[in-house]
Amino acid sequence: MFLHYLDLSWRSFKRTPLVSFLMVLAIAIGIGVTMTSLSVYHMMSADPIPQKSSQLYSVQLQIMDEGSTWWTKDNLPMQLTYQDAVNLNKAEAGGKRVTMVRTGFSVYLDSDTVKPFIGQARLTTPDFFDMFNLSFLYGGVWSQQQEATAAPVVVISKKLNDKLFAGENSVGKIIYLDDASYEVVGVMDDWNITTKYYDLNNGAFNKTEQLYLPFSLLKARELENWGNTNGWKHEKTNTFNDKLNSELVWLQFWVELKTPAEKQAYEDFLMAYMQEQQKRGRFNREKLEAKLRDVNEWMEYNNVVSEDNEILVGLSFMFLAVCLANILGLLLAKFLRRAPEVGVRRALGASKRQIFFQHIVEVAMLGFLGGIFGVILAQVGLLGVRQSYSYYQSLATMDLTMLLSAPVIAISTCVIAGLYPAWLVCKTNPAIYLKSQ
Known part of the structure; x- marks a missing residue:
């Protein structure tokens, strides 16, 4: 019918x-x-990463002294200071940890076949690639030893590899970033994400970076930060070292915690860390506060939609x-x-x-x-x-x-x-x- x-x-x-x-x-x-x-x-x-979005957490610390306020709805800065990001990354707490910041370079080869251009880059620690489920076409991530010694190495995207080396295996080859040479140690496969959830401070829908370098290069070569930098009090930062030791917030920090028990343990660690820093003259406030937000909570917090x-x-x-x-x-x-x-x-x-x-x-x-x-x-x-x-x-x-x-x-x-x-x-x-x- x-x-x-x-x-x-x-x-x-x-x-x-x-x-x-x-x-x-x-x-x-x-x-x-x-x-x-x-x-x-x-x-x-x-x-953006349904396989493990409930296991990846962005870390926020209430670093301001009593009486100071921030523009967020819960009065928490959205990024970390350099000293806090480095301290948390070195601590033996939590699972995989990533400290990172956005930067960029002029990119060119020792050849006249490719014109120099500006490339978006990210300084990050080695766990970045495994934490965010990235795969490689050639090579892999730099070693912990290369991270510790600020080795001049770089991981490039597939798109950049196609542009510079016509898609061939470029591991071991040299590219120039600004006035320095870097060895390619890995070529990432395409990273297709709609929301740049790992760094919402610098554009939720911007394209992912083309270059990834050891985070230790930031201090070793005094590299510029291309992301947002904010502060809550007046500080003189005449030198690069002043910036590293200041209370300016400009770095992102993520940690992987697979179970509720691991999350609770890391929250306890953060409070202990803040209490220790308070004894050293920082975080002068009556109530210390730290916050962990998973990927979807972080997107909602940042009003992505x-x-x-x-x-x-x-x-x-x-x-x-x-x-x-x-x-x-x-x-x-x-x-x-x-x-x-x-x-x-x-x-x-x-x-x-x-x-x-x-x-x-x-x-x-x-x-x-x-x-x-x-x-x-x-x-x-x-x-x-x-x-x-x-x-x-x-x-x-x-x-x-x-x-x-x-x-x-x-x-x-x-x-x-x-x-x-x-x-x-x-x-x-x-x-x-x-x-x-």
């Missing part, structure tokens, strides 16, 4: 092609707009509702125009339930067609977003969930819009139309 209803629906479309086209177009436009905003929202709010994004999704659904309101009027006109036909069918024995189901199938078919064309319009909309906002390159896309959701949303909303017209037409009194035939 369902196939018969599909056939009747198709015949109905062919009898009224203009009205059917207008309804499909209205649905497609509504779905296109809705799925464009919903897809971006979905990618923004997606868990802002209220504006949620409002935009709500407005797109309201636009879809307007489209459906127009479809409702067209469906009423179309279905009631077929009342004589329905009256004859009722007189020949068709039940109200059969009439109702026939029209619901027709409405669902409209929704399906509108959903398919809506996906095409959504792709056009997402292309426009990518062209207009370069930092949305990885966000303005539709994954499998969104591709399947589009026709489901279209069919569901169309069925809801078609309930009243279908119910109204199935109440047709067959006697009236039999007398007129």
Whole structure:
């Protein structure tokens, strides 16, 4: 019977092609707009590392003296000072630990085939790659010995390796960063993440870095920080060493804790560390405070998905509702125009339930067609977003969930819009139309 209803629906479309086209177009436009905003929202709010997001924690310390405040909602700085980041990384507490900061260099080869360019870089400790599930095409991460001696080594991204060495195995080759040479020890595979969750202070949707170097090079070569630097009191930082010993916050620190017991133990360690630092004249406040936030908590804390994004999704659904309101009027006109036909069918024995189901199938078919064309319009909309906002390159896309959701949303909303017209037409009194035939 369902196939018969599909056939009747198709015949109905062919009898009224203009009205059917207008309804499909209205649905497609509504779905296109809705799925464009919903897809971006979905990618923004997606868990960037679902395999271990509940095991990776960003560390915050309340470093300010009593009476000083910060701009965050809980008065906690979002980054750490150099001395705290180094101390926590050296401590034998917690699991894998990562201290890092953003920087950059002019990149070039001892060759005239590649023009010099600016490359984004990250100074980090060796656990970075394992903690964040990164894989290598060639080579691997530098050793702890190379970290300790500030060896001039670098891990480069696949994209950079393609640009500099045409995709060949470049391990052991030399590249130049500013005025110094560095040996390539590893080439990372593509790192496809939509949100740069490990450093939200410097752009949640910026691209990941192309260069990764030992964190110890920061002090050894007095490298510049390309990220945010904030302070809570006036300090003279005339030299690089002054900056390292200051209370300025400018580094990110993450720790991997696999169980609740490990998390509790690390929280206890942080409080003990702050109490020790307090004895040395720092953290002059009555109540010491430290905070661990996992990946998703960190993203929520940093408002990765802002209220504006949620409002935009709500407005797109309201636009879809307007489209459906127009479809409702067209469906009423179309279905009631077929009342004589329905009256004859009722007189020949068709039940109200059969009439109702026939029209619901027709409405669902409209929704399906509108959903398919809506996906095409959504792709056009997402292309426009990518062209207009370069930092949305990885966000303005539709994954499998969104591709399947589009026709489901279209069919569901169309069925809801078609309930009243279908119910109204199935109440047709067959006697009236039999007398007129």
